[in-house]
Structures are given as C-alpha cells and as structure tokens.
Amino acid sequence: MTDVVRTGFRPSRVAVYGVLLLAALVYLIPLFIMLVTSFKTPMDIRTGNLMALPTDWTTIGWTKAWSEACTGVDCGGIRGYFWNSFKMTVPAVLISTLLGAFNGYVLSKWKFKGSNLFFGMLLFGCFVPFQVVLLPMAATLGQLGLANTTTGLVLVHVIYGVAFTTLFFRNYYVAIPDALIKAARLDGAGFFTIFFRILLPMSTPIFMVSLIWQFTQIWNDFLFGVVFASGDSQPITVALNNLVNTSTGVKEYNVDMAAAMIAALPTLVVYIVAGKYFIRGLTAGSVKG
Amino acid sequence: MSQLELRSIRKTYPGVAEETLKGIDIDIASGEFIILVGPSGCGKSTLMNTIAGLETISDGSIVLDGKDISTMEPKDRDIAMVFQSYALYPTMSVRENIAFGLKIRGLPKHEIDQEVERVADLLQISQLLNKKPANLSGGQQQRVAMGRALARRPRIYLFDEPLSNLDAKLRVEMRTEIKKLHQRLKTTIVYVTHDQIEAMTLADRIAVLKDGELQQLGTPKEVYNTPANLFVAGFMGSPAMSFVPVTVEQGGQGLYAQVQGNNGSELELPLPDYLSDRVGRQVILGIRPEHITQPQDQKNDQTLVTKGEFTIEVTEPTGPDVIALIQLNDTNVHCRIDPEHPVTWGETAELMFDMKKVVFFDPETEQRIAPH
Numbered sequence: 001m002t003d004v005v006r007t008g009f010r011p012s013r014v015a016v017y018g019v020l021l022l023a024a025l026v027y028l029i030p031l032f033i034m035l036v037t038s039f040k041t042p043m044d045i046r047t048g049n050l051m052a053l054p055t056d057w058t059t060i061g062w063t064k065a066w067s068e069a070c071t072g073v074d075c076g077g078i079r080g081y082f083w084n085s086f087k088m089t090v091p092a093v094l095i096s097t098l099l100g101a102f103n104g105y106v107l108s109k110w111k112f113k114g115s116n117l118f119f120g121m122l123l124f125g126c127f128v129p130f131q132v133v134l135l136p137m138a139a140t141l142g143q144l145g146l147a148n149t150t151t152g153l154v155l156v157h158v159i160y161g162v163a164f165t166t167l168f169f170r171n172y173y174v175a176i177p178d179a180l181i182k183a184a185r186l187d188g189a190g191f192f193t194i195f196f197r198i199l200l201p202m203s204t205p206i207f208m209v210s211l212i213w214q215f216t217q218i219w220n221d222f223l224f225g226v227v228f229a230s231g232d233s234q235p236i237t238v239a240l241n242n243l244v245n246t247s248t249g250v251k252e253y254n255v256d257m258a259a260a261m262i263a264a265l266p267t268l269v270v271y272i273v274a275g276k277y278f279i280r281g282l283t284a285g286s287v288k289g
Numbered sequence: 290m291s292q293l294e295l296r297s298i299r300k301t302y303p304g305v306a307e308e309t310l311k312g313i314d315i316d317i318a319s320g321e322f323i324i325l326v327g328p329s330g331c332g333k334s335t336l337m338n339t340i341a342g343l344e345t346i347s348d349g350s351i352v353l354d355g356k357d358i359s360t361m362e363p364k365d366r367d368i369a370m371v372f373q374s375y376a377l378y379p380t381m382s383v384r385e386n387i388a389f390g391l392k393i394r395g396l397p398k399h400e401i402d403q404e405v406e407r408v409a410d411l412l413q414i415s416q417l418l419n420k421k422p423a424n425l426s427g428g429q430q431q432r433v434a435m436g437r438a439l440a441r442r443p444r445i446y447l448f449d450e451p452l453s454n455l456d457a458k459l460r461v462e463m464r465t466e467i468k469k470l471h472q473r474l475k476t477t478i479v480y481v482t483h484d485q486i487e488a489m490t491l492a493d494r495i496a497v498l499k500d501g502e503l504q505q506l507g508t509p510k511e512v513y514n515t516p517a518n519l520f521v522a523g524f525m526g527s528p529a530m531s532f533v534p535v536t537v538e539q540g541g542q543g544l545y546a547q548v549q550g551n552n553g554s555e556l557e558l559p560l561p562d563y564l565s566d567r568v569g570r571q572v573i574l575g576i577r578p579e580h581i582t583q584p585q586d587q588k589n590d591q592t593l594v595t596k597g598e599f600t601i602e603v604t605e606p607t608g609p610d611v612i613a614l615i616q617l618n619d620t621n622v623h624c625r626i627d628p629e630h631p632v633t634w635g636e637t638a639e640l641m642f643d644m645k646k647v648v649f650f651d652p653e654t655e656q657r658i659a660p661h
Binding site: 177179180182183184185186187188189190193197198201202 | 338341342343362363364368369370372373374375376377378379380389390393394437441
C-alpha cells in the first residue's frame with residue numbers, strides 16, 4: 001500500500017501528464033484562435049499573426065455578429081436565429097426526454113407481450129441516418145401543415161430523439177429493483193403515481209444525461225434545420241452557415257468567429273452546469289441491461 | 290379476524306410447459322404465523338406474489354375472510370408485504386416511506402402523523418424518521434420496511450425472505466423481534482424463507498413446498514419428527530437427517546436391521562413392530578444426528594436402544610455438540626456427541642443408537658411408513 005501512495009516524481013508520471021497536456025493543447029488551440037480572433041479588428045487580423053493576442057481588444061465583432069451581420073439578404077445579425085434555436089431546442093429536449101422517460105418506464109416495469117421486440121425496433125431508430133428520413137419527413141410535415149415552421153422542427157427532433165431517450169431511461173430503470181414497484185402497488189399506487197412519485201424523483205442523473213445529449217444534438221443540428229426550416233424560422237446553425245458564406249463585401253473573420261462562439265455557447269453552458277451528472281448517469285445506466 | 294384460504298391454486302407461466310404451482314391448498318387461521326419453505330424454484334415466492342395480487346393465478350381461488358380476492362388488484366386486497374431487498378423508496382425519508390401508503394389512501398394528515406408515530410414507537414425507529422434509507426444500516430432498513438407494512442394495519446402480512454440480506458448475528462436478533470411482534474400484535478403472517486431454522490423457530494405451522502407441490506403442512510414439531518416424505522425429512526434439520534438403506538429382518542427379540550460400518554463392524558439395529566409387514570423387504574431408515582450419541586447410562590435398558598462400535602471419519606465441533614461422521618451400509622451418517630465425551634477421527638468409538646424417533650421410508654414411493 002505505501003508503495004502506491006509514495007508515487008512522487010517518476011518518469012512515467014511525467015510522460016503521462018506530458019501526453020495529456022499535449023492533447024489538451026491540441027484541443028484548446030482552435031478555441032484559443034477563435035476567441036482571440038473574435039476580439040481583433042479586421043485590420044489586426046489581416047496584418048497580425050493568427051496566434052497572437054489582439055493588439056487592440058474590441059468587441060465590435062461580437063456586437064456586429066449579434067445584431068448587424070448579414071445572413072444572406074437579411075442584415076439583423078444572428079440574434080433572431082439564436083432565439084429560434086431556443087424556441088426549437090427547449091421544447092424538443094423536454095418533450096423527447098419526458099416521452100423517453102415514460103417509454104423507458106413502460107418498457108422496463110410494465111412489460112407487455114412483444115415489448116422486447118418493440119424496444120429492439122425502437123433502438124433501430126438510433127441508427128437511421130438523418131438523410132434517409134429527409135424526403136418522407138418533408139412530405140409528412142407538408143401534409144400536417146408544419147412545413148417551414150419551428151413546430152415542425154420540434155416534431156422532427158422529438159421523433160428522432162425519442163429512440164435515444166427511451167434507450168437511456170429504459171436501461172436506467174431496468175437496474176431499479178422491481179420490488180420497489182411491487183411495494184408501491186401494494187401501497188395502493190397506480191401506474192402514474194408510481195411513475196411520478198417513485199421513479200421520476202430517482203431519475204436525476206439519467207435526466208441530466210438525456211438533457212445534455214438531446215440539447216447538444218438538437219442545438220447543433222444543421223441538416224434538419226436547413227431542410228425543414230426557411231427564412232425566419234431557421235435555427236442558428238443555418239444562420240451561421242449563411243453568415244460565413246455571405247459573398248458580399250470583405251470577409252470579416254472577427255464577426256464569423258464571434259458568431260460561431262455565440263452559436264456554441266449554450267451547449268457549453270449546459271455541459272458545465274449538468275456535466276457532473278453526465279458521467280454518473282452514463283455509468284449508472286450501464287450497470288445492467 | 291383475518292382468515293386466509295388458498296384453494297387449489299394453480300399457476301402456469303405462458304411459454305413454460307411445467308406448472309409453477311400445482312394446486313396448493315392451505316387454510317390459514319386468523320393470527321396464525323405460517324411459513325412457506327422450500328428450495329429455490331419451488332414456487333414459494335410465486336405463491337406469495339399471487340396472495341399479494343402481484344401475479345395472477347391460472348386456477349383456484351384465494352379467499353380472505355370469506356371473500357374471494359383472486360382477481361382483485363393488490364391495492365384493494367388490504368395486504369402488506371415486506372420484501373427481501375426492503376424496497377424502500379430511496380428519495381423519500383423514513384417518515385415519508387411509512388406514510389406513503391396512507392397518503393395514497395387519502396387519510397387526513399393528523400391521522401397519518403399519529404400512525405407514523407405509533408409504528409415508529411413500536412419498532413423503535415423514532416430517531417430515524419427524518420433520515421433517507423441510504424443512510425440507514427441493513428437492520429434499520431429492515432425495521433423501516435416492517436414499519437411501512439404495519440402502518441396500514443392490513444389484514445394479512447406477507448414477508449418475502451425478509452432476513453436473507455442481513456448478517457448472521459442481526460438475522461438472529463431480527464428473528465426474535467419478528468416473533469415478539471407477532472406475539473404482541475396477533476397478526477396473520479405468511480412468511481417465505483429458504484432457511485429451515487427460521488421456519489422451525491418462527492412458525493405456528495410450516496408448509497414445505499417442492500416443485501410447486503405442497504409436500505407437508507404441519508407444526509414445526511410434526512414436520513421435524515414425522516416428515517411426510519424423504520424430501521421433507523432431508524430439508525428440515527441441520528445437519529440433515531441421514532438415510533440408510535436397510536432390510537427388515539425377523540429375529541428372536543423382534544424386528545431388526547443389519548448395518549455394517551466401514552471398519553467391518555456389524556450391528557443389529559432394533560426396529561419398531563409396525564414394520565412387521567415389510568420383513569425381507571428394503572426400507573430407508575431416516576436417522577437424525579441426535580439419535581446417535583455417546584453411550585448414556587440411563588438409556589441402557591430401554592427398548593429400541595442399542596450400542597455399537599464404529600470408526601469416526603470426521604469430527605466437526607460446533608460448540609454445544611461435536612458432529613461426528615460414521616458410515617453405515619456405505620452411507621454417511623451424522624452423530625451428535627457431547628464434547629465432554631471426546632472422540633477422535635480415525636479411531637473407533639462406542640455409539641448409542643436410539644431408534645425410538647427414527648423414521649422409515651418406502652424406497653419406491655419415498656413416503657414415510659406411518660405406524661399403524
């Protein structure tokens with residue numbers, strides 16, 4: 001035991017930390033470049049070094065990206081699209097997570113004839129590539145009258161996300177002993193009471209997993225956004241693409257970088273806030289099932 | 290009053306060829322402590338779940354106080370259950386755990402508080418009421434689980450192997466507590482265990498199950514002294530009863546059976562008269578360790594008592610006794626010997642055989658041969 005504790009300064013340790021440090025650096029360099037570039041003036045960018053700190057710190061890139069930059073013909077910044085993304089992501093994340101929790105509850109604690117087959121087929125949904133569903137989904141949204149609306153996008157993301165959230169919750173609930181459900185039934189609790197009073201309060205870790213996963217997936221989605229939304233209802237990922245690809249005028253890298261940072265911030269915040277549950281929830285779910 | 294009748298309960302799971310319960314009949318009197326015992330897979334837990342309503346029955350009926358409850362939902366049966374894993378709601382405090390069932394049944398708050406206090410006092414868990422289950426020891430969780438069952442004052446209590454998750458010392462303590470509690474509250478209890486000592490110590494009556502069939506239903510004494518068949522005889526008692534195949538023979542003094550030790554020694558064991566119609570045939574002699582002891586002078590002249598010399602193969606001191614292993618007709622046989630009367634393995638010792646309580650089984654049917 002004492003040998004293990006008295007590690008001290010050893011070459012192998014140095015090597016391990018060296019490699020880790022290097023890996024961290026490699027991952028951090030793009031972020032660093034984005035950040036410093038977003039605070040530079042266009043002049044600074046053209047003349048200066050990519051890695052250098054701004055000679056002249058300015059937030060003009062950020063304010064311009066937020067409220068003035070042109071995405072295609074519209075020049076109101078990415079502000080509107082940022083909120084579009086929220087209007088799409090928040091309901092889609094919540095609805096798909098709640099549905100997944102409910103599905104997981106039924107598939108693990110109230111098994112019916114063929115429930116395992118049902119679960120297997122649902123899992124299949126995790127592996128269907130986005131591109132495959134584009135055309136049928138477009139037709140369906142058109143028939144429902146939801147084409148080019150945020151509601152339509154929410155629907156698409158809920159449908160696509162339910163496979164994953166069900167998998168998360170089902171595996172989490174499988175590890176919870178059935179005796180708990182039996183005890184609650186004998187205590188007089190019904191189907192919904194057991195779900196809301198017993199299981200949901202136990203689900204914080206897997207809830208966080210589902211929230212982070214779904215938030216990241218839906219916020220970062222580009223393909224569904226570019227196909228199923230247009231004009232005013234486009235999410236920020238599409239707007240960012242339009243902003244960067246705008247061909248008129250001079251290329252404003254500071255604005256591009258600031259816009260990209262703004263687009264990435266919410267997922268970063270969600271991960272920092274709920275991250276500690278992420279690992280815990282993933283490992284908890286993987287114990288059994 | 291809460292009398293429970295199980296009438297030819299049958300249970301078949303879909304896709305399973307063999308029946309899990311093959312027609313179980315048990316009448317449980319009000320206030321009776323009945324224990325279902327058997328090896329794993331014998332159907333005892335299934336039977337308990339059907340009583341609770343957690344599983345449906347395929348045939349038969351469950352009658353509680355004259356009312357058929359076979360098709361009722363668990364919540365309408367007025368039955369409480371204590372689980373092996375305790376099944377406490379982890380996000381709720383002890384108080385909330387106990388109150389949960391009462392709250393769902395819509396009791397007014399002051400009555401719930403009163404009931405929680407009563408149960409907490411009864412089980413001495415008042416100081417734990419605001420803790421979460423995760424912060425309790427195994428024994429404390431066990432008490433809370435019992436408290437949750439007691440709180441509703443149900444008509445029947447079901448205990449599903451409640452002590453199996455406790456360590457040996459605590460198990461014995463809780464066993465005594467449960468017995469005390471039953472003596473105080475006079476409740477009807479159905480208790481499942483695979484531990485035959487628990488069954489012997491707690492039960493008013495024991496129901497021994499095997500392969501979904503009731504093997505014997507009787508008081509612990511009946512089950513121990515007059516087991517219905519080889520299975521029950523081998524299941525109850527520790528160390529287990531030894532089974533020696535012998536042939537019944539007629540001698541001048543009465544019936545006897547010749548047994549042979551591994552050292553070549555032979556002994557004629559006297560047999561009771563009721564075996565007279567089996568002279569010349571084989572029977573299985575079921576002998577418990579306490580029937581073979583060191584020579585006891587006060588028994589010397591009793592009938593059905595004899596002495597012989599056998600080689601001790603193994604000795605296992607348990608404290609109050611030494612369990613010694615000998616061989617009779619090539620079968621291992623356990624003897625219970627006073628530690629004050631030392632025997633050594635590998636050496637020959639004189640042993641006294643008391644045949645008065647020995648039982649006999651038919652080798653074909655495996656049923657006990659009853660005296661007539």
